[in-house]
Amino acid sequence: MQTFDLGAEGLRALNSALHGLKGQTNMTAWEVVNPKGAHAIAAGVDAPVDITVRGSTGYYCAGMNKQATIRIKGSAGPGVAENMMSGTVIIDGDASQYAGATGRGGLLVIKGNASSRCGISMKGIDIVVHGNIGHMSAFMAQSGNLVCLGDAGEALGDSLYEARLFVRGSVKSLGADCVEKEMRPEHIAILEDLLSRGEADAKARPEEFRRYGSARTLYSFNIDNASSY
Amino acid sequence: MTDFPRTPPRYSATFTPAVNAEIRRAAATGIYDIRGGGTKRHLPHFDDLLFLGASISRYPLEGYREKCATDVWLGTRFAKKPIHLDIPITIAGMSFGALSGPAKEALGRGATDAGTSTTTGDGGMTEEERGHSKTLVYQYLPSRYGMNPDDLRRADAIEVVVGQGAKPGGGGMLLGQKISDRVANMRNLPKGIDQRSACRHPDWTGPDDLEIKIMELREITDWEKPIYVKIGGARPYYDTALAVKAGADVVVLDGMQGGTAATQDVFIEHVGMPILACIPQAVKALQDLGMHRKVQLIVSGGIRTGADVAKAMALGADAVSIGTAALIALGDNDPKWEGEYQKLGTTADAYDDWHEGRDPAGITTQDPELAARLDPVLGGRRLKNYLKVMTLEAQTIARACGKNHLHNLEPEDLCALTIEAAAMAGVPLAGTNWIPGRNGGF
Ligand SMILES: Cc1cc2nc3c(=O)[nH]c(=O)nc-3n(C[C@H](O)[C@H](O)[C@H](O)COP(=O)(O)O)c2cc1C
Numbered sequence: 001m002q003t004f005d006l007g008a009e010g011l012r013a014l015n016s017a018l019h020g021l022k023g024q025t026n027m028t029a030w031e032v033v034n035p036k037g038a039h040a041i042a043a044g045v046d047a048p049v050d051i052t053v054r055g056s057t058g059y060y061c062a063g064m065n066k067q068a069t070i071r072i073k074g075s076a077g078p079g080v081a082e083n084m085m086s087g088t089v090i091i092d093g094d095a096s097q098y099a100g101a102t103g104r105g106g107l108l109v110i111k112g113n114a115s116s117r118c119g120i121s122m123k124g125i126d127i128v129v130h131g132n133i134g135h136m137s138a139f140m141a142q143s144g145n146l147v148c149l150g151d152a153g154e155a156l157g158d159s160l161y162e163a164r165l166f167v168r169g170s171v172k173s174l175g176a177d178c179v180e181k182e183m184r185p186e187h188i189a190i191l192e193d194l195l196s197r198g199e200a201d202a203k204a205r206p207e208e209f210r211r212y213g214s215a216r217t218l219y220s221f222n223i224d225n226a227s228s229y
Numbered sequence: 230m231t232d233f234p235r236t237p238p239r240y241s242a243t244f245t246p247a248v249n250a251e252i253r254r255a256a257a258t259g260i261y262d263i264r265g266g267g268t269k270r271h272l273p274h275f276d277d278l279l280f281l282g283a284s285i286s287r288y289p290l291e292g293y294r295e296k297c298a299t300d301v302w303l304g305t306r307f308a309k310k311p312i313h314l315d316i317p318i319t320i321a322g323m324s325f326g327a328l329s330g331p332a333k334e335a336l337g338r339g340a341t342d343a344g345t346s347t348t349t350g351d352g353g354m355t356e357e358e359r360g361h362s363k364t365l366v367y368q369y370l371p372s373r374y375g376m377n378p379d380d381l382r383r384a385d386a387i388e389v390v391v392g393q394g395a396k397p398g399g400g401g402m403l404l405g406q407k408i409s410d411r412v413a414n415m416r417n418l419p420k421g422i423d424q425r426s427a428c429r430h431p432d433w434t435g436p437d438d439l440e441i442k443i444m445e446l447r448e449i450t451d452w453e454k455p456i457y458v459k460i461g462g463a464r465p466y467y468d469t470a471l472a473v474k475a476g477a478d479v480v481v482l483d484g485m486q487g488g489t490a491a492t493q494d495v496f497i498e499h500v501g502m503p504i505l506a507c508i509p510q511a512v513k514a515l516q517d518l519g520m521h522r523k524v525q526l527i528v529s530g531g532i533r534t535g536a537d538v539a540k541a542m543a544l545g546a547d548a549v550s551i552g553t554a555a556l557i558a559l560g561d562n563d564p565k566w567e568g569e570y571q572k573l574g575t576t577a578d579a580y581d582d583w584h585e586g587r588d589p590a591g592i593t594t595q596d597p598e599l600a601a602r603l604d605p606v607l608g609g610r611r612l613k614n615y616l617k618v619m620t621l622e623a624q625t626i627a628r629a630c631g632k633n634h635l636h637n638l639e640p641e642d643l644c645a646l647t648i649e650a651a652a653m654a655g656v657p658l659a660g661t662n663w664i665p666g667r668n669g670g671f
Contacts, residue, residue: 015449060445063449078432083378161422
């Protein structure tokens, strides 16, 4: 285990060392201490490395992550795992706004609650939130899966495309063009896998969720839907 | 009966035939007019400025003998690898999706031969463009279509797009006709849908967030790449100041004449300010912060000639950017396709239904047959020629003003033909020392 004191050595040194791991496979575990809410911790990593951040992070922790497993032993600021490509990000606490925004792959697990706009414009990422998600979550979500074990705030899935949303609790309101859809066996299978990989299989069963997705009425501009655009 | 003279039919200046036609079209369809291109109405523009040239008080440089340099450095503030271009005329961001693959390749070829950069667009980086553009600026847009760290790292600069002159405050659109398999795949969208892009970034709002976002992009790319911030000409003084505060290396300022691939006509014609009015405000912001020439300013919106380039630079820009003009150089709106323009209900030089994807010149299309009409090698050569002519024109003017570098052009080399242009550009009305709004003016 390589320990990195962020307070003493600084962000540039950390990210530069992590970027230097690209192509390497021999160094597998890192620990970052004294994160003190710094921004862009472990942004742009592209290596199969296991990074544990001991504390809370600021904006854009694990931004654009590829391959790495990044564990935040605290809460995460806005835009955690934004545009993630692959790998896994696991947050023990809560996540602020835009968690997993525009993510294109990989798995984001939030063991607490996620604030507004969780999964905004998601493009293939899988997100599992053990608690609740805030308003406008999955806004314009394009693809991937968003799983919420708790409740969803207002305007869930507004203007979404092909992303799948699974919510176990209540949904305050659905956004434009977002509708409840039938849970078919293939969706149960997706959920089963995500709950297990999202370390939530002990907390919930797939049958307890409802599925939401796009009614696809906004896909072709139609004047009769103008008030929804 | 006496035959009295009758009042001849008289068109209203308010309800012109064009206005009435639009009312009828709206009444019939219930949908606003969407089109490509920039503002079509008459606006105060560079044509309303003139250079004074040298005389007794200033002496000119000898054409062809005495050097007039044209190069420009961009991104010298923070980036480890700033960009050096031979000419200060760059190719603006135009998306693959809006443009065909061969058109992107032609832009890359022409710009590279002329010693300048091209810019990606809302739709990601294509091999055609990366492969042929020596210096490629990668746009970071609200939609984030195709965004990934590998392309960020193989770009030469990053442009965070906050706004565009054609539609400050608006998002992109690409209609279903142009969402081919390849475009759909690059954007993670279903094929053939009418795509709406967001107008705000998904993971930041406001200047304080932007500062953190820029820092993240610098971290991901190890502080190598210059970071541009592109703004539409809305509140250029404050937007420029805030972009500088947020850590931009370069500010790209696009006036309302700036082209677009597809936007509501009402947006194109009624939102934003002419580039002439924007440049002095942006320059003032940079000067007030002590950042003029340290944070470079690239301006765009209706730039067509070397004279426009020279005027923009005399007002304080470090470089300019062209979109529409580059497409015309490639062959867009060429009268040789007149028969086909007629079939589309339009005429050469007026065709603006770029969003429909049926461009006879094969540039603003995803139709493989139409796209094949543009030879990227020939198109690249035409663009290079055009960029060369613009550069020579700008140098001709600069030498006449006694300048050995285009960057030495200054507002004192200019006068204005109209009171409006004098007020907006902050240069005296021709034959006077009057700058409306200054010198005790109103
Ligand atoms: C076909 C076309 C596509 C465009 N696509 C984009 C885009 O994807 N992103 C962007 O920031 N600006 C886009 N623009 C605007 C240009 O980057 C630039 O601001 C504008 O064209 C400059 O004005 P000009 O056309 O008068 O030269 C586009 C413009 C055109 C003509």
